[in-house]
Amino acid sequence: MSRRVEQLPEEQMAIPPSEREAKAFFHRLLNRVRGFEAELSAGEELLLTSSSAPGVRILQIGKNGEAFFFSGVDSEGRDVLFVQHYTQMKVMATVVVPPKGVEPRPIGLLDRDDA
Numbered sequence: 001m002s003r004r005v006e007q008l009p010e011e012q013m014a015i016p017p018s019e020r021e022a023k024a025f026f027h028r029l030l031n032r033v034r035g036f037e038a039e040l041s042a043g044e045e046l047l048l049t050s051s052s053a054p055g056v057r058i059l060q061i062g063k064n065g066e067a068f069f070f071s072g073v074d075s076e077g078r079d080v081l082f083v084q085h086y087t088q089m090k091v092m093a094t095v096v097v098p099p100k101g102v103e104p105r106p107i108g109l110l111d112r113d114d115a
Helices: 017-038
Strands: 045-050 057-064 067-073 079-085 091-096
Touching: 017 045, 017 057, 017 067, 017 091
Parallel strands: none
Antiparallel strands: 045 057, 045 091, 057 067, 067 079
């Protein structure tokens, strides 16, 4: 009995398995974030934070290879960019109501390679 082995498309064969896993994980993360945002009530927004960068509010996420990039602001309003390998990433999503006069904003995407 011969077993048929499914072959990946040629453009994917050049991508190491770990990068394919990172890409799949990135898409799952985006889908979860977008799904969470879709369930918000008017006037609410999603607050993303990471234990890797305490006090940082994540405003944008991106990916390059196996690295995930997070852009945001710290508790004093300074711009922050941090990078984390996809296997070490931990983020928490919380629903918040922005201060009066501030419009809720969705989590944005940084320029990314193949996300």
